Amino acid sequence: MRIVTGADEVLEVRRALDDPRRLVLALGLAKGATRQRGGMVIKCPEPNHRDSTPSCSVRLGRDGTIACRCHGCGWSGDALTLVAVALGLDMDRDFRDVLEEAAAIAGVRLEPRADGQRVEGRARPAPRRPAPEPEPEPEPMPDATFASIVAPLLYAGRLDGSPLVADVERYLEARGLIEEARADGWTGLPEPGALVAWVDMLRAVAEPAEGYAPPFTQADLEGSGLLAPGGRTLSHPAARVVIPWRTAAGTVATIQRRRLDAGVPKYVFPSGRAPSAPYGxxxxxxxxxxxxxxxxxxxxxxxxxxxxxxxxxxxxxxxxxxxxxxxxxxxxxxxxxxxxxxxxxxxxxxxxxxxxxxxxxxxxxxxxxxxxxxxxxxxxxxxxxx
Ligand SMILES: [Zn+2]
Structure with missing residues (x-):
């Protein structure tokens, strides 16, 4: 590989691209193409042409560089133009990217970009059409909304001798932690069979009625990270010790849950709701x-x-x-x-x-x-x- 610099770069890359068939293959344009003397005839890469039969000639011109000409729509260009149109790049706006992609195909090493943005080793051409915009990351639910969703669970599961959470109490009792846990608002969840009714309760809380504005919506509940697929129960229904992790201001920003049995995972947070502050x-x-x-x-x-x-x-x-x-x-x-x-x-x-x-x-x-x-x-x- 040679390193070329400055004004020679464009000429050098165009000269190095002296194999029409190789360029067509590298750009993913070979489908349906036919050979011709000194090159190939490919389906026209110009997006507006929508060519169904190959009508664009890609061959070496008299000067030894690649020349392209479509006999259907009249589109024409050189090797760099072909790289640009195949990769969905703009010859003016994205010229440096076009040159770098072409250089990678040609095996010519360019002088690094002054701004350091040169991407090394991009040998494979990008998809012809730009990839769809990625879905924007959903905004995390405000802590106060999450706190309002778990409030009914924390209330229903409080460690006050209720038989539904008796085994959670026994577990904490055995470890000498029950009083401290109560003081910190730790609670329990019932066995998985009964948990479905608690999720129904949350849905009922979210249901608006006359003279009642719910503290959270059904959509909030769905987006809380608490529900199992299908939404009928909580995810990890066997995780029954409920540990509220609070913000400095005391808002329950997330809940951690622990299993009582030997199953895994032993501890879980709601999906997408890792704590943003340490416990305590x-x-x-x-x-x-x-x-x-x-x-x-x-x-x-x-x-x-x-x-x-x-x-x-x-x-x-x-x-x-x-x-x-x-x-x-x-x-x-x-x-x-x-x-x-x-x-x-x-x-x-x-x-x-x-x-x-x-x-x-x-x-x-x-x-x-x-x-x-x-x-x-x-x-x-x-x-x-x-
Ligand atoms: Zn054409």
């Missing part, structure tokens, strides 16, 4: 602006470490990240001006994640950063229970 951020201000902040893995460990700190008379905020992969560097800002403790699990994954998170915390202005790990337990919940 709504209680950051509670202990004052100087209280140290500890980061743990998950909401269960937030409750457990909070209990352990309180037991030891230590005033510390505990924040939970949704798994090690869910850490966001922006969350380090929450430790600005405070001491920070990285209290991830003592396993290898936890240890591996500590360094990066600690650096983020330093960068964000944490006063001191130190590591704490549960001793003799895999996580804080186990340490609490032992």
């Amino acid at each position: 951020v709504d209680r950051l201000a509670e202990l004052g602006p100087d209280a140290p902040v500890a980061f743990v893995e998950g909401a269960v460990d937030v409750l457990a470490l909070r209990i352990l700190y309180r037991r030891n008379g230590v005033a510390r905020v505990v924040l939970g990240i949704p798994g090690l992969g869910g850490w966001r560097p922006a969350w380090a800002e929450l430790a600005r001006g405070r001491d920070a403790i990285v209290a991830f699990d003592g396993d290898k994954a936890g240890e591996d994640a500590v360094e990066g998170v600690a650096r983020d915390l330093f960068d964000a202005g944490a006063l001191r950063v130190r590591r704490a790990a549960p001793v003799g337990a895999k996580d804080w919940a186990e340490a609490l229970a032992s």
Whole structure:
């Protein structure tokens, strides 16, 4: 491959494209084409022609470069014109792109673009017609709307001794977390068979009636990420512990749910609604602006470490990240001006994640950063229970 520069580029690329058949193949124009002396006859690439039989000649001209001429509509051009029309590019507006595509086919290497936008290795021609515009990303549902959808679920599932959620209570009780969980608004969902009626309840709440303006619409419910395909029940109906993740202002921005059995996934968030803040951020201000902040893995460990700190008379905020992969560097800002403790699990994954998170915390202005790990337990919940 030679590197050509400046004003010679166009001439060089046109000269290097000295094989009409190869160019036609590279541009995806060979379908229905026939050979002719010195080249091919192809279906006319000019979009307005709608050629059904090959009528456009692509061959080497007297000067040794490719010349194209349609005998049907009169369209004509050189190799670059053919590249442009085949790829849906404009010879004036997109000339640099045309030249680069042509150079890639010819095996000529151009001098890199001054603006650095040259795309390397685009050997395959783009589709002839521009791809349809991708669907715009739907706007995420406002937190307040999501909160209004889950409010009836949180109310119906509150941990007040109802037999429908008795096994959720037993699970939290066994781990020593029930009081802390109640105080944080954790709730339960009934067994999958009964869950259908709870989804019916949500639909009824969304139904307008005289003198009643629903807090959310049926469309909001459909777009909440909570429903299973078909919409009759929630997705992951076996995930029965309900953990509200709040914004700093206390709005329930998403709910995490946990299975009671050994099935997977153990934890789920609604589709498209990963938390935007760590668990417990709504209680950051509670202990004052100087209280140290500890980061743990998950909401269960937030409750457990909070209990352990309180037991030891230590005033510390505990924040939970949704798994090690869910850490966001922006969350380090929450430790600005405070001491920070990285209290991830003592396993290898936890240890591996500590360094990066600690650096983020330093960068964000944490006063001191130190590591704490549960001793003799895999996580804080186990340490609490032992
Ligand atoms: Zn034509």
